[in-house]
Amino acid sequence: MEIDVNAVYLPSEDVVARKIDDAFILVPIASGVGSMEDELYTLNETGHIIWEGLAPGRRVVDLAKSLAEEYDASEEEIRQDIQGILTELLKLNMIHKDG
Amino acid sequence: MASDYMKTESLGSSASWPGKNSLLPHLDMELTERCNNRCIHCYINQPENDAQLKVRELSTDEIKAIVKDAAGLGCMSIRFTGGEPLLREDFSEIYLFTRRQGIRVTLFTNATLMDEALTDLFVKYPPGSPVEVTLYGMTSDSYEAISLVKGSFAKAMAGIGLLRKKGIPFYVKSIYFKGREADKEAFADFVEKDLSADTPPAFSMNFDLRARRDMPAKVDFIKSLRVSPEESVVALEKYKDAYIKDSRRFARKFMGPAGDRLFNCGCGKGGSVDAYGFFQPCLLLRHPESVYDLKKGSFKQALQVFFPELREKISTNGKYLQRCAGCFLHGFCDQCPAKSWMEHGLLDEPVEYCCELAHAKARFLGLLGDKERAWEVKDWKVRLDRFVTHG
Ligand code: SF4
Ligand code: SF4
Ligand code: SF4
Numbered sequence: 196m197e198i199d200v201n202a203v204y205l206p207s208e209d210v211v212a213r214k215i216d217d218a219f220i221l222v223p224i225a226s227g228v229g230s231m232e233d234e235l236y237t238l239n240e241t242g243h244i245i246w247e248g249l250a251p252g253r254r255v256v257d258l259a260k261s262l263a264e265e266y267d268a269s270e271e272e273i274r275q276d277i278q279g280i281l282t283e284l285l286k287l288n289m290i291h292k293d294g
Numbered sequence: 295m296a297s298d299y300m301k302t303e304s305l306g307s308s309a310s311w312p313g314k315n316s317l318l319p320h321l322d323m324e325l326t327e328r329c330n331n332r333c334i335h336c337y338i339n340q341p342e343n344d345a346q347l348k349v350r351e352l353s354t355d356e357i358k359a360i361v362k363d364a365a366g367l368g369c370m371s372i373r374f375t376g377g378e379p380l381l382r383e384d385f386s387e388i389y390l391f392t393r394r395q396g397i398r399v400t401l402f403t404n405a406t407l408m409d410e411a412l413t414d415l416f417v418k419y420p421p422g423s424p425v426e427v428t429l430y431g432m433t434s435d436s437y438e439a440i441s442l443v444k445g446s447f448a449k450a451m452a453g454i455g456l457l458r459k460k461g462i463p464f465y466v467k468s469i470y471f472k473g474r475e476a477d478k479e480a481f482a483d484f485v486e487k488d489l490s491a492d493t494p495p496a497f498s499m500n501f502d503l504r505a506r507r508d509m510p511a512k513v514d515f516i517k518s519l520r521v522s523p524e525e526s527v528v529a530l531e532k533y534k535d536a537y538i539k540d541s542r543r544f545a546r547k548f549m550g551p552a553g554d555r556l557f558n559c560g561c562g563k564g565g566s567v568d569a570y571g572f573f574q575p576c577l578l579l580r581h582p583e584s585v586y587d588l589k590k591g592s593f594k595q596a597l598q599v600f601f602p603e604l605r606e607k608i609s610t611n612g613k614y615l616q617r618c619a620g621c622f623l624h625g626f627c628d629q630c631p632a633k634s635w636m637e638h639g640l641l642d643e644p645v646e647y648c649c650e651l652a653h654a655k656a657r658f659l660g661l662l663g664d665k666e667r668a669w670e671v672k673d674w675k676v677r678l679d680r681f682v683t684h685g
Contacts (some may be wrong), residue, residue, distance in 0.1 A: 209419075211396030214317045220303070222396035225419050235303050235396075242299035247497045280299040 196285050198278045200255040203293040212246065212290045219243040221289060228288045236289075242280050249290065255281070316368025317597050322577050323360070323372055324567035325379040325388070326351055331441040333430060334512075335469060335519050337502040337578075337636070339377060351569045354384040356589075358391050360567055363593050368636055371423065373400040376579070377569070381408035384413055396405025404430075405453030413456045425464040427454060432480035440469070451655035458489075460534035470497040470529075471519045496534060499627070500526065500651060503636040505580055519623045520647065523654035530658060541626075541659055550674070554615060555606040556631050556642055558624070562601030575601050578632035583639055609642040617644050622674035623661075626653030633678055 196202075205214070209225035223229030223247070227238070227268040238246055244266075248258045259274040284290040303322050328347060329339040340347055352360070361372065368394055372392055375537070379385060392399055400423040416425070429450055431437030437447035457464045466489065468481045482495040499521040530537050552558045564573035573586040574595050582603055587594040609615055618629055628648040631641040638645070656662040661677055671677070 211394060213365070213396045214372075219394075221300075224393045224396065224422075226417060231304070237301045237303055239299055239301075245299075276299070283300055 196207050197281060198255060198281045198285070199277070199292070200259075200274065203252060204249055204285070204290045205251065205282055205293050207289050207291060220245075222248070223287070226236060230287060231267065233254055238280075240289065241276055245277050245280050313663055316370075318364055318367040318564055320367050320371045320373070320564050321364045322375060322564075323357070323496065324375050324377065324566065324577070325357070325385070326377040328407060328589045329376060329378040329379055329404070331378065331380060331430070331443050331446055333440050334442065335440070335471070335501045335516055337505045337516070342637050343376075343382060347569075351382075352567075352571050356382075356385060356571060360571075360588065361388070361392050361395060365397055367593055367597075369395075369397055369402065371398045373402065375402035375596065378404055380412070386412060389415065389421075390419060391550045393419050393421075400458065401425045401654045403427055403453075404441075404446075404450055404451035405457070408453030408454070408456050413460045414464060416462045417460050420462070423463075423520065425462060427457070427464055427466045429454070429468050431468075431474075432477050436477045465491070465493075465496075467496040467498070467604070468471060469501075470499045471501075471521055472525070494536075498530070500647070501576065502633070505578055505636055507636065517647075523650040525645075526651060527654045527658045530655070534535050538659065540680055541655075545626065545678055549622060549678060550625065551620045551622055552618075554619050556607045556609055557605040559630060561631065562597075562605050565601065567595070572600050575604060575633060576632060579641075581637055584631070584635075584641070594641045601624060607641065611640070611642045612642055614642040616650075617669045618642075621669035622671060623652045623656055624657070624667040627668075628670065649671050 207228055209228045211218050211222045211224055213222060219238045219242040254278055259270050259277055262273045300563045327338050328344055330340050369586045389399060399421040399443040401421060405427040428438040434447040438444060439590060456680055470478050485491045501516050503519055566574045566577040568574060571588045573588050574580055575584055586600045618624060629645050632641055633645045633648055634643045661681055662668060
């Protein structure tokens, strides 16, 4: 599944994002979301920042740009990170392409 | 699945988040004490249509606020029990709200009110833990001799049928007391053949007395239903090897005299919210001194101050100090503040039934001689060592 850098991706309504202790976790709550009902996912720092950055109207390229301004990394590097995690999340139906 | 960005965590059989610092990893919630069955052995049930109790129960919004607070403290799983939790008309709403907090749900139910709409909801939003159904008999006669409600057996079986049809994971357990041998066999058969369960059939048979210490006539009746300690041991015979293996593991960790402290269990490290908003240190313990009014305080206060203080309590009861405090079966025996409360209205009165049961089981395991009393045994360390290493 290819990630389209000019598209907007949004979190599924059926994933609950929670912060517990110092961990940021995603809990899928509906059938067909995530790989198994009783599993949950912890995101690392990069994953967390990207997840929080998903918003209506914000394309992958826009997100990469704004994160590059905020963090000490090139836009290209960040875009690759975003594509990496979005590919995984899309496979698990935890995000969807908007529109 | 693991990658640079994301790691799968399985909660597996553990109810809670594997993280270290959650204040409230798991919560029990009794949504109502009312039930549409009237089981003769029940420790909690109140009449289905008791209007006075119904108005005292927490409202939908109050329950949601409690669930939300629990989520804020790291809660990963809630067990909804009762009474019959499905009697609440807002059950689906509460359920979905809880799942939307990222909390998984274990439902304890008699399944009689399970319907298409609820099972469809469970298909779409799986509870995350198997539903736990108690089935009180295998024919309408045997079931309804317990539930005292005509037609309840058919409804329970229809509820179980719906869970099966829709592929919703569930367990079924039953109860046993003397005179119900045929039913016991039929249930074991049902679990093994019809449900293809891979665990042995589960029966409760050492019934608890009334948790609110109400209905004295019923209390006497429940006592009369309890399987005698000797019979309990006979029931173990069939699964002897597994029982011995389990007991060894348990003995290594938990057995030995506990001294004068009352609480040596997990009581108060989590807890159970009753139908009216009182936070108990566990599902069974309702001694007025041990419950905390959530309407006047917070989970945090209860878990950080009120329960820790309770857990420091030491016994001043001579009988307890003479027996339980120095008894090496402590931990193995069911004697605990909650049992003591239900039997005697105190936190630390030895419960004879638990005591006899523990003695019978300890004899079965070879830890005690025929006439010995556990609290008088001096060489308990040697016995436990021998048992743990080679039985
Ligand atoms: S179904 Fe359960 S809660 Fe209801 S009366 Fe029977 S044992 Fe009690
Ligand atoms: S039932 Fe007894 S042993 Fe269990 S948590 Fe409550 S007080 Fe402790
Ligand atoms: S076996 Fe008897 S004396 Fe020992 S802890 Fe249990 S109730 Fe107390």
